[in-house]
Amino acid sequence: xxxxxxxxxxxxxxxxxxxxxxxxxxxxxxxxxxxxxxxxxxxxxxxxxxxxxxxxxxxxxxxxxxxxxxxxxxxxxxxxxxxxxxxxxxxxxxxxxxxxxxxxxxxxxxxxxxxxxxxxxxxxxxx
Numbered sequence: 001x002x003x004x005x006x007x008x009x010x011x012x013x014x015x016x017x018x019x020x021x022x023x024x025x026x027x028x029x030x031x032x033x034x035x036x037x038x039x040x041x042x043x044x045x046x047x048x049x050x051x052x053x054x055x056x057x058x059x060x061x062x063x064x065x066x067x068x069x070x071x072x073x074x075x076x077x078x079x080x081x082x083x084x085x086x087x088x089x090x091x092x093x094x095x096x097x098x099x100x101x102x103x104x105x106x107x108x109x110x111x112x113x114x115x116x117x118x119x120x121x122x123x124x125x126x127x
């Protein structure tokens with residue numbers, strides 16, 4: 001039983017775009033609005049892209065980049081909070097976290113695609 005759950009989680013981490021599409025379709029059927037479904041798909045699948053990129057970086061470069069990823073998120077959050085404080089004199093922490101989460105989805109989505117291409121090129125050139 002646990003093997004099935006572990007295999008499903010592993011597949012979701014290694015192929016996150018399928019999970020993103022499934023979440024989008026599920027919310028699209030439920031709410032009928034594309035924008036809401038897209039935002040929910042981004043929110044729920046961003047962690048899968050982050051984990052997938054971490055695994056690919058480990059496989060390609062033989063090093064862990066967890067600290068850099070955490071540092072990236074903290075620096076982005078800090079910059080957004082400072083910008084909010086300067087512009088609005090009130091800090092909306094929840095809004096800043098949403099922006100960082102969406103930004104990380106975009107970044108890690110493109111990193112995922114880039115690392116797939118780098119991994120394929122590395123395998124083709126090593127043969």
